[in-house]
Amino acid sequence: MKINKRAIENQEKTIVIDTKKKGWRLINWQELWQYRDLFLFLVWRDIKTRYAQSILGVGWAVIQPVFSMIVFTIVFGNIAKVSSEGMPYAIFSYTALVPWTFFSTSLTSASGSLISSKNLITKVYFPRLVIPIAPVLGKMIDFGISFLILLGLMVWFGVKPTIWSLMIPVFILLMMLTSAGVGMWLTALSIQYRDIRYGSNFFVQLLMYASPVIYPASSIPEKYQFIYSLNPMVGVIEGFRAALLGTRAMPWQYLGIGSLMAVFFFVTGALYFRSMERYFADVA
Amino acid sequence: MRMSDYAIKIENLSKRYRIGYEQQTRDTFAEVISDWISRPIKNYRRLRSLTQFDETNGEAEDIIWALKNVSVAIKPGEVIGVIGKNGAGKSTLLKILSRITYPTSGKVELNGRVSSLLEVGTGFHPELTGRENVYLNGTILGMTKDEIDRKYDEIVDFSGVSKFIDTPVKFYSSGMGVRLAFSVAAHLEPEILLIDEVLSVGDAAFQKKSLGKMEEVSQEGRTVLFVSHNMGAIRSLCSRGILLEEGRLVKDGEVDKVINCYLSSKDISTAGRLGWSEADAPQDKELILFGIELVSNTGEVKTTFQIDEGFEIRIHYQLREEVRNLRLYLRFKTTMGETVFATYEDAQIQQGFNRKPGHYTASCKIPPNILNNLTYRIYIGFDSPGHKVLIPGREYLEVDIIDTSDGYRYAKGAFDGPIRPVVSWQVDERK
Structure with a gap:
C-alpha cells in the first residue's frame, strides 16, 4: 500500500523548470524525504566502499584517532608538557580527538564529494544537497566506533563521567550541524574553484590548532577568548571534556556562541549551496 | 492521476x-x-x-547558445525522436528536462514522474556486488527500495548475470556490467522517459533484447523522448520527430518527414568521410590506411542512403613496401554485431600477386536494393593470408540505409532479416 501511495504522490506533481529563484525556503525537506532511499544508499555506499579491499577494514576508524593520541601524548604530553588539567594526557587528548576526527574527516570528504560525484551530477537528477550531507552521516559510524574506544579508555583510566554526559547528544548535534554547514560551503565552492579541495585539507589541519585538541581552552589568554569561541568546535570539544572527564565546568559561553555560529554556518551554507546548485552540472 | x-x-x-x-x-x-x-x-x-x-x-x-527559443508541447503517450547532428542541442535539451542543468531563460512544465537515462550504469561502483549495484543504481534512477524489491528478480533474469549477482562488479566482464545496468534501467516505470542514445551497448543478442524492451516501453502509453543517431531505431520507435539545428528547433512533425528533412540538410554529408594524418592513421610497417569515404552515385560523401540508391565505399591507403598477396577485406555488420556479408578485394586476383609500393584507392560498389532499412557498420581490415595481419579488422563507419518512399506502408521500411534485396516475382493463376 505504501508503494502505491508514494507513486501517486509523485504522479500528481507538476514539475516546473524555469529561471526563477526558489524563494527563502532553505532546504526542500519534502523532496529530500522523497529521495530518502537514495540518500541512505549513498551513505551506505560511502561506508561500504571506504574500507573495501583493506586488511584492517573498519579498524582504520580506530587507528586514526588512537595513533594521533599516542603521538600527541608523547610529543605534547611528555616532551612539551602541555597542561591536561590534571587528567592523563592520553585520555585528555583522545576525548578531543573523537569529535575532532569526525569534523575534519567529514569536511575533507565533503569538499571532495561533488567532484567525486561528478558523474552522478551530470547524468541524473536528485537533490544535490544529498552530496555534502551523506559523508557527514557516513562518518557517524567511525565516530561511534571511536566513541566506544573512548568509553573503554575511561574504564581503563578509571575516569567517571559526570551527570552532564546527558548533554552529549546535544554536542553531537552541534558537531554535525557545524560539519554540515561548513561542508556545504566547501562543497559548493570546490566545484567551481578546485583550490578549495586542495586547500581544505591544509586548512582543516591548521584549524586543529585553533581548537582545544592538544591543549585546554583555558590556556588561551583572556583577550582572545571571544575570537576563540567563534569556532563552534571549541564548545563541542570542551563540552566533551566537561561532561566525560569533569576537568572543567560546562563551557556555556563557548557552547552559546558556538551554537549561534554553527547555525550561522548552516544557514549561510545552505543558502550559498542553493544559489550555486543549478550551475553544478555546467561547471563540474 | x-x-x-x-x-x-x-x-x-x-x-x-x-x-x-x-x-x-x-x-x-x-x-x-x-x-x-x-x-x-x-x-x-x-x-x-x-x-x-x-x-x-x-x-x-566565448558564449554559445546550446538552445535558443525552443518551444514544444508533447501530449501524454507520444513517443518522440529528437534528431540533429552532434552539438545541435539534443543532449542539452534532455539535460534540462531531466533537471540536471538549468535553462538560461524559458520554462518547462513536466506532468508526471520523470526518469532519464542519459547513460547506462550511472553510479555503478566496482567494489559493490551486482545485487548492491542494482539497488544503488535503481535508487539513483529514481526508483524506491520497495519498487526494486518487487522487480528485483525480473531485473536479474533480464540481465542474464544471475550466477554472478553476489560478485563485486569489478570482476565482471564489461558486457556483463552493461547488461546488468541496462536491465535496471529497462525496468523503470516512469510516465515520462528521457533516453539518450543508450541502445548501442552490449552484445548482439542483448541489443536485440533491449530494442525489444524499448519497443514494449514505447507502446505502453508512456511519454518517451528519444535521442539517437540511429534513424532506423528512431523510425521504428517514434511517431513524431523534432529536428534541432544549432540549438534551434527547425522541424517538428511526423517522424518520416523530419528524418527526410534532416537527411537532406547538407551538413551531415561530411560525416561519411573518415581521414587520418600520417601520424595517427591505422598503420603497420608496410601499409597506412589514410581514409575511408562513403560516396553516392552523384559523388556526394554522406552516411545515409536511400534504399534504392547505390553507393561506393572508397578506401585510400598507401603501401610503403611490396606486400605479397595483399588482401583488403570488408564486412557489413548489423549494429548487433552480426556479419551480413563479407567481401575481399583480392577476389579477382590470382595467388602469388604482389602489389607494388604506392598510393591506392580501393572502391567497393554496393548495388541498390540489396540492403535493408537498417544501420550497418563497415568493418575493414588488411592482411596477407597465411602470412601476416597488416591492419587488424575493426568497425570504422556506420551507414544508414533508409526507405522514405511513399509506398504502401507494409511494403516499405525495414523487412525481417539483415538484407532486403529486390527479387523478381511472378504469379500465374493455374487453370
Whole structure:
C-alpha cells in the first residue's frame, strides 16, 4: 500500500523548470524525504566502499584517532608538557580527538564529494544537497566506533563521567550541524574553484590548532577568548571534556556562541549551496 | 492521476554556455614571471565567469547558445525522436528536462514522474556486488527500495548475470556490467522517459533484447523522448520527430518527414568521410590506411542512403613496401554485431600477386536494393593470408540505409532479416 501511495504522490506533481529563484525556503525537506532511499544508499555506499579491499577494514576508524593520541601524548604530553588539567594526557587528548576526527574527516570528504560525484551530477537528477550531507552521516559510524574506544579508555583510566554526559547528544548535534554547514560551503565552492579541495585539507589541519585538541581552552589568554569561541568546535570539544572527564565546568559561553555560529554556518551554507546548485552540472 | 493536456510543455527554452578561454602563450622570462603573478587573479575572473553572465555583453565570443527559443508541447503517450547532428542541442535539451542543468531563460512544465537515462550504469561502483549495484543504481534512477524489491528478480533474469549477482562488479566482464545496468534501467516505470542514445551497448543478442524492451516501453502509453543517431531505431520507435539545428528547433512533425528533412540538410554529408594524418592513421610497417569515404552515385560523401540508391565505399591507403598477396577485406555488420556479408578485394586476383609500393584507392560498389532499412557498420581490415595481419579488422563507419518512399506502408521500411534485396516475382493463376 505504501508503494502505491508514494507513486501517486509523485504522479500528481507538476514539475516546473524555469529561471526563477526558489524563494527563502532553505532546504526542500519534502523532496529530500522523497529521495530518502537514495540518500541512505549513498551513505551506505560511502561506508561500504571506504574500507573495501583493506586488511584492517573498519579498524582504520580506530587507528586514526588512537595513533594521533599516542603521538600527541608523547610529543605534547611528555616532551612539551602541555597542561591536561590534571587528567592523563592520553585520555585528555583522545576525548578531543573523537569529535575532532569526525569534523575534519567529514569536511575533507565533503569538499571532495561533488567532484567525486561528478558523474552522478551530470547524468541524473536528485537533490544535490544529498552530496555534502551523506559523508557527514557516513562518518557517524567511525565516530561511534571511536566513541566506544573512548568509553573503554575511561574504564581503563578509571575516569567517571559526570551527570552532564546527558548533554552529549546535544554536542553531537552541534558537531554535525557545524560539519554540515561548513561542508556545504566547501562543497559548493570546490566545484567551481578546485583550490578549495586542495586547500581544505591544509586548512582543516591548521584549524586543529585553533581548537582545544592538544591543549585546554583555558590556556588561551583572556583577550582572545571571544575570537576563540567563534569556532563552534571549541564548545563541542570542551563540552566533551566537561561532561566525560569533569576537568572543567560546562563551557556555556563557548557552547552559546558556538551554537549561534554553527547555525550561522548552516544557514549561510545552505543558502550559498542553493544559489550555486543549478550551475553544478555546467561547471563540474 | 490528474489529467493534463500536456506531458511536457517547453516554452521559449534557451541555454547559454560559456566556453573556455584561449590561453595566451608567454615566451620571455619576464612575461612568464608577470603572468605567474597575475594568473591567480585572471583565473579567479575566469572561474567566476562560468556562473556569472554579464547581461550587457550577452553575445560575447566565448558564449554559445546550446538552445535558443525552443518551444514544444508533447501530449501524454507520444513517443518522440529528437534528431540533429552532434552539438545541435539534443543532449542539452534532455539535460534540462531531466533537471540536471538549468535553462538560461524559458520554462518547462513536466506532468508526471520523470526518469532519464542519459547513460547506462550511472553510479555503478566496482567494489559493490551486482545485487548492491542494482539497488544503488535503481535508487539513483529514481526508483524506491520497495519498487526494486518487487522487480528485483525480473531485473536479474533480464540481465542474464544471475550466477554472478553476489560478485563485486569489478570482476565482471564489461558486457556483463552493461547488461546488468541496462536491465535496471529497462525496468523503470516512469510516465515520462528521457533516453539518450543508450541502445548501442552490449552484445548482439542483448541489443536485440533491449530494442525489444524499448519497443514494449514505447507502446505502453508512456511519454518517451528519444535521442539517437540511429534513424532506423528512431523510425521504428517514434511517431513524431523534432529536428534541432544549432540549438534551434527547425522541424517538428511526423517522424518520416523530419528524418527526410534532416537527411537532406547538407551538413551531415561530411560525416561519411573518415581521414587520418600520417601520424595517427591505422598503420603497420608496410601499409597506412589514410581514409575511408562513403560516396553516392552523384559523388556526394554522406552516411545515409536511400534504399534504392547505390553507393561506393572508397578506401585510400598507401603501401610503403611490396606486400605479397595483399588482401583488403570488408564486412557489413548489423549494429548487433552480426556479419551480413563479407567481401575481399583480392577476389579477382590470382595467388602469388604482389602489389607494388604506392598510393591506392580501393572502391567497393554496393548495388541498390540489396540492403535493408537498417544501420550497418563497415568493418575493414588488411592482411596477407597465411602470412601476416597488416591492419587488424575493426568497425570504422556506420551507414544508414533508409526507405522514405511513399509506398504502401507494409511494403516499405525495414523487412525481417539483415538484407532486403529486390527479387523478381511472378504469379500465374493455374487453370
